[in-house]
Amino acid sequence: MLAAGTDHWCLELEGVTKSFGDTRALRSLSLKASQGAVTAILGPNGAGKTTLMEICEGLQAADGGTVRVLGLDPRRDAARLRPRVGVMVQDGGLPIMARPLELLRHVARMYAAPRDVEELVDLLGLDAFARTSVRRLSGGQRQRLALAIALVGRPDLVFLDEPSAGLDPQARLVVWDLVETLRADGVSVILSTHLMDEAARLADHVAIIDHGAVLAQGTVAELTGPVAGARATRTPDAARLRGPLTPAARADLAELADTHGLTLELEDGVRTLEDVFLDLTGRSLR
Ligand SMILES: Nc1ncnc2c1ncn2[C@@H]1O[C@H](COP(=O)(O)OP(=O)(O)OP(=O)(O)O)[C@@H](O)[C@H]1O
Secondary structure (H helix, E strand, O other): OOOOOHHHEEEEEEEEEEEEOOEEEEEEEEEEEEOOOEEEEEOOOOOOHHHHHHHHOOOOOOOEEEEEEOOEOOOOOHHHHHHHEEEEOOOOOOOOOOOHHHHHHHHHOOOOOOOOHHHHHHHOOOHHHOOOOHHHOOHHHHHHHHHHHHHOOOOOEEEEEOOOOOOOHHHHHHHHHHHHHHHHOOOEEEEEEOOHHHHHHHOOEEEEEEOOEEEEEEOHHHHHOHHHHOEEEEEOOEEEEEOOOOHHHHHHHHHHHHHOOOEEEEEOOOOOHHHHHHHHHOOOOO
């Protein structure tokens, strides 16, 4: 992580609120994301991920709080941000009659120093359907085209809303490799997902959000590590503990249980990001 200081954050959100009628989509949400890092926004359906992304992209206005993207206001400074920010929206938002290659060339012309379109077509495997109209593309093909459009202007910051939703395993790996290349090139990536393996593999920093607020954040190691990870439950005659424990902690717990006449159940194993996510956001469907 880079040192604190406003130049080092690609995203700074403080007390951001947003409601749709009676639905409070964001409740005083605060979050910072480092420049040049991959930050994953992890949350169940309806948690507020898309609302958060769209506010940062300037597509929606927040009701309250402050939002800074690359140090600028995403609505007031939209014209200054546009050449520096790439956006991949969830269901493409693509013109259905256009053809991928001509669309990409058209978008490329809007930027001062765009990426090589043919190279991008090759990288994302778009060649097989480059001349097919968007309305005839599969969901996964549209996703890849949307990603190409987000990247063609060589943005400093990219928003990827569930980038691998609907992709087959091969295409998902291509997208993941691409995100890793972006990070290696110093591009900041904000990624919303509910795929734990995606967040665990790609993210330098993970923010778990639900009901419009950040519940926990940190590196995957911090979120799953001993302090955040250990979980104790107690019944009248047993104490159950799950999580990574040092031998010394095990011995202390055994002694404590013995003193209090409790049965101690210790479960081995490191907690995964999914364990942490489900503990924080619950197991019921949304
Ligand atoms: N335009 C809208 N009008 C009314 N309610 C909305 C609107 N947009 C979002 N919401 C509501 O705000 C809440 C947050 O929605 P949001 O789309 O941000 O969640 P999400 O985390 O992206 O969900 P998913 O993973 O299902 O895409 C939900 O309760 C949703 O129904």
